[in-house]
Each structure stands twice: as structure tokens, then as C-alpha cells.
Amino acid sequence: MPKVALCAVMHQPWRIKKYRFIDIGRHGDYFDDELNGRIFRRVSRKSYIPTLKIMRDLAEDTDFRVNLSFTGTFLDQAAKYRPKVIELLQELHATGRLEIISETYYHSLAFLISEEEFVKEVKLHLRKVKELFGVRPKIFRNTEAMYSNDVARVVEKLRFKGIVTEGTEKILGWRNANYPYRADGTKMHLFVRNYRLSDDIAFRFSASGWEEYPLTADKYAIWLSAIGDPLITLYIDFETFGEHHWPETGIFEFLKHLPRETAKWKNVQWANLSEFLKMKPVDSIDSPFFVSWADMDRDLSAWLGNKMQRAAFDAARSLEKDVKKVNDPELWEIWRRLITSDHFYYMSTKFAGDEEVHSYFRGEVYSNPYEAFTNYMNILQDFRLALRDAQSA
Numbered sequence: 001m002p003k004v005a006l007c008a009v010m011h012q013p014w015r016i017k018k019y020r021f022i023d024i025g026r027h028g029d030y031f032d033d034e035l036n037g038r039i040f041r042r043v044s045r046k047s048y049i050p051t052l053k054i055m056r057d058l059a060e061d062t063d064f065r066v067n068l069s070f071t072g073t074f075l076d077q078a079a080k081y082r083p084k085v086i087e088l089l090q091e092l093h094a095t096g097r098l099e100i101i102s103e104t105y106y107h108s109l110a111f112l113i114s115e116e117e118f119v120k121e122v123k124l125h126l127r128k129v130k131e132l133f134g135v136r137p138k139i140f141r142n143t144e145a146m147y148s149n150d151v152a153r154v155v156e157k158l159r160f161k162g163i164v165t166e167g168t169e170k171i172l173g174w175r176n177a178n179y180p181y182r183a184d185g186t187k188m189h190l191f192v193r194n195y196r197l198s199d200d201i202a203f204r205f206s207a208s209g210w211e212e213y214p215l216t217a218d219k220y221a222i223w224l225s226a227i228g229d230p231l232i233t234l235y236i237d238f239e240t241f242g243e244h245h246w247p248e249t250g251i252f253e254f255l256k257h258l259p260r261e262t263a264k265w266k267n268v269q270w271a272n273l274s275e276f277l278k279m280k281p282v283d284s285i286d287s288p289f290f291v292s293w294a295d296m297d298r299d300l301s302a303w304l305g306n307k308m309q310r311a312a313f314d315a316a317r318s319l320e321k322d323v324k325k326v327n328d329p330e331l332w333e334i335w336r337r338l339i340t341s342d343h344f345y346y347m348s349t350k351f352a353g354d355e356e357v358h359s360y361f362r363g364e365v366y367s368n369p370y371e372a373f374t375n376y377m378n379i380l381q382d383f384r385l386a387l388r389d390a391q392s393a
Contacts, residue, residue, distance in 0.1 A: 002178065002227050003271035004262070005191075007164070008238040009141070010048070010070035011107050012040055012077050013342035015365050019378040027386045030334065030379050037081045039364065044082040047242035052088035054241075054255055059097035064259040065270040066098055068238070069141050072105030072121075072128050073340065086132065093133050099272035100129055101164065102137040108339040109303060111142065113317045115154055121336070122158055138274045139164060143341050145193065145235070145293040146300070149286065152183035152190070160188065161277050164235065166293040167192035171285050178229030182281035189277055190285050193235040193293060197223070202236040206249040214250065217257035225265035231276050235293070295350065303344040308373040313344055315380050322387040331390065334383060338376075346372035 017032045058064035068089070078085040092098045104110055105124040110117045122140070130136060140160040142151055147165035155163050167177030172192065175181075183190040200220070204210045212219070224232065237244065245251040262268040294302035304310050316339050323335045346362040347369045366372040 002224060002229055002232050002267065003269050003275060004224055004232045005067055005234065005271045005273045005276065006065075007067040007069070007101065007141075007193075007233065007235040007273060008240070009103070009235070010068060010074050010238045011103075012036070012043070012071075012074050013107065013340045014073055014077075014337040015039075016338075016343070016375065016379055019375055019382070021378055024378055024382045025385055027382060027389075030383070031337065035364070036077060040077045040081040043239060043243050044078075044085055046246075047239045048078075048082070048085045049088060050247075050252065051238065051241040051255070052085070052092055054252060055098075056088065056092045056095065058256070058259050059092060059095040062259040063263065063270055064097060065272050066092075067101055067139075067273045068098060069101035069103045071103050071107040072125050073107060073337070075128060075132065090133065093135075097272075099139070099274055100133060100135060100137050101273065102126060102129065102140045102160065104143050106336045106340050107143050107342070108336065109143065109146075109313065109341050109344065110339065111146065111151055111154070112300075112304075112313070113320055113339065117320060118154065119158065122155075138162060138277065139191075141165075141235075144302070146290055147287055147292070148290045149184050149288055151290075152186050152188060152287075156183070156186040156188050162189035162191060162273070164191045164193065164233065164273070165287075166291055166298055167195050167233075168291050168298040170289075170291055170298065171287045175283065175285075176229060178227060178232050179282045180231060180276055180279040182284040184284045184286040189279075189281060191231075191233050191273065191276060192285075193233050195293070197232065198234045198236050201234070201254075202240045202244070205240070205251060205254070206245045215254065216250075217254050217261040220254075220258060221261035221265060221268065224262060224268050230279060231271070233273070233276075294345075301350075302348060303341055306347070306349050306369075308349075308369065309344050309347045312347060312373060312376050312380070315377065319380075319384060319387065322384070322391070326387055326390045328390060331387065338380065338383065343372070343376050347376070 014031045015035050016030050055066055104121040110121045139162045140155050141164040145165045177192045177194045181190040205215050241251055290300050291298055323331055349369050
């Protein structure tokens with residue numbers, strides 16, 4: 001009897017302004033408030049608000065359960081641009097059917113910078129979730145499901161009981177994604193995303209050339225019921241509903257009807273992810289290298305795959321010691337917003353299907369990855385000067 005955990009991540013970065021070389025030294029505001037507000041309000045209208053209303057109603061009227069992770073930058077933008085989103089999240093949580101999964105506050109590459117910075121970000125996120133929802137999450141998912149044995153070791157020290165990553169064959173090998181595992185070297189549960197069933201919704205739902213198109217709620221319910229494994233972890237971008245797949249595709253009708261269709265199959269149950277902690281792990285999973293859920297490679301190449309990305313990341317990482325010396329809350333906030341993973345994602349030069357995804361997210365900010373790199377480095381250079389001035393003040 002499979003227990004199905006539908007999980008979704010909600011994130012928006014603080015996008016930076018166009019910053020020319022001649023602007024370096026002026027120490028202006030780096031973040032594009034107009035663009036960030038416009039995008040957040042649009043996505044709220046198209047995706048966040050209608051989807052959260054549907055999920056709230058399903059939680060009240062059916063056996064539907066859902067698991068959401070949201071970054072601190074998402075919550076901050078919601079409070080600034082569309083507080084209704086937080087209200088709906090709180091209403092959904094009040095049904096008792098929403099489990100909150102912890103993330104890094106800034107959706108950053110913090111673990112690759114230092115363990116200290118990673119721990120600080122996670123604690124900031126825990127504090128924010130406690131403030132808004134009154135709970136401490138039991139399960140953690142790193143930025144874009146980035147995972148390794150070292151990540152698991154640090155996350156366990158933060159008192160989490162489980163961690164989520166991608167169900168890639170790189171670490172699973174011959175194993176089945178639909179079982180509970182143990183993170184190697186820890187006592188934590190490791191839950192791996194069933195990427196095929198997840199991507200059927202997230203990427204293929206409106207693909208008219210797909211052999212299973214159209215994907216309907218009754219068809220998907222049959223697929224779930226046919227699985228005899230104990231658990232299924234589905235993880236998608238929340239914006240799958242209404243933004244990546246527009247209402248005209250039928251995505252909202254799919255979500256509305258799915259719990260009622262699965263109810264026809266007595267062997268399918270919706271679950272919160274922490275329910276899987278009751279299951280005994282069947283094996284341990286060793287991941288001495290990093291994996292993620294990004295791109296076909298499912299590694300770190302979405303952010304560090306070319307020389308531009310590595311140069312930009314190394315430059316940003318090198319400023320940690322200077323931010324520490326100054327220890328100014330505003331400068332900490334700026335630097336942490338600048339190590340958000342999205343900035344490096346925009347610089348990707350991958351090809352084919354991967355580039356289509358990168359272009360989609362880059363499109364409203366930059367025309368190409370080289371512009372993203374140049375703009376980011378201009379801001380980083382100005383920020384470096386701002387740190388120097390702050391130290392000498």
C-alpha cells in the first residue's frame with residue numbers, strides 16, 4: 001500500500017538590478033524592487049493564491065495531505081508584495097494536513113561556502129518558520145536537493161530526523177526510489193524523490209508530444225495504485241500549478257480531482273513526509289559526491305558548470321571573511337542575497353533541454369548568460385568596495 005507524499009518548493013530570489021561598470025563605486029541598492037514585486041504579484045495571482053486555495057479546500061474535504069518547503073526569501077517577498085500568500089499558507093497549515101519542510105533561508109550555495117554559514121542559514125529558516133507557523137520541521141531539504149554524506153552529517157547535528165534528495169541512479173544504483181533509506185553515517189532517514197512520477201506532472205503535463213498526453217487525474221491515480229512499494233515521494237516546483245503550466249492546460253482541474261480519484265483505490269494514501277519516519281530503512285545510501293535534482297546531470301553543474309559560474313562563485317565566497325569582520329546586519333543581508341543559487345543558474349551555458357529551462361528562468365532578467373555574469377561581477381566588485389569602506393570607517 002503506497003503512501004504518497006506530494007511535496008513542493010516555493011522560492012523567489014531577490015533579483016539584482018542592471019549594474020554597469022561605470023556604476024561601480026556608487027554603492028547603490030543592488031536589488032530590483034520593481035521587477036521582484038512585479039514577478040511575485042504575477043505569480044501569486046496565477047499560481048500561489050489559486051493553488052493554495054485549492055489545497056486548503058482539498059485538505060478540508062478529502063484525505064489530501066501536502067508537504068511544502070519555502071525559502072526565507074520567498075516568505076520575505078510574500079510579506080512585502082502579497083501578504084495574502086502567507087495568510088493562505090497559515091490557513092492550510094491550520095487544517096493539520098500541511099507539513100513544512102525546512103530549507104536554507106536564502107536558497108543559497110551556503111554549504112559549498114562554509115559549514116558555519118550553512119548552519120546559520122538553516123537556523124534563520126527554522127526561526128522564521130517557528131515565528132509564522134509555530135512549528136519546528138523534522139525534515140530538511142537542501143537547496144535544489146543538493147546532497148552528500150557531508151550534508152547529511154551536518155543536518156543531523158541540527159536535530160533533523162530526515163532529509164530529502166533526488167532519486168538519481170548515481171546514488172541509488174539498483175535500488176528502488178520508493179523505499180525508506182538511511183543517510184550513510186547517520187541515524188537519519190533519507191527520502192529520495194521519484195523523479196519520473198514527479199516530472200510527469202512538473203515537466204510533461206502540458207507536453208502535447210508526450211505519449212501519455214493528456215495526463216488526467218484518473219490516469220495518474222491508476223499509476224499510483226499500480227505501485228506496490230511502501231512510499232512514493234513526489235517533489236515539484238510549486239509554480240508547476242498555474243505558472244509553468246497555465247490554467248488552460250487543465251493543471252488546476254488535475255489537482256482538484258486527483259485526491260478524489262486516488263480515493264477510488266483503497267491501497268493509495270496521502271501522507272505527510274514525517275509519517276515515513278515510522279518506517280524502518282531498508283538500506284543505507286552512500287553519497288561521497290554531490291547530487292541534486294537540477295538538469296539531466298543531477299549534480300552541481302547547473303550552478304558551477306562553466307568558468308564564469310566558478311569565477312563568480314569563488315569571488316562571492318571569498319567575501320565571507322570580510323562580511324564577518326564588518327559584522328553589519330545590512331551587509332550580511334546583501335551578501336546572503338548574492339549567494340542565492342539563482343544568480344549562478346542564470347550564467348549556465350548548457351545546451352538542449354537543460355538550456356531551455358535555464359533560459360526560462362533567466363529570460364525576465366537577462367538576455368544571455370554572459371550578461372548575467374557581467375552584471376553580477378559588477379555588483380560584487382561594488383560590494384567589495386563597500387565592505388572595504390565599512391572596515392575603514
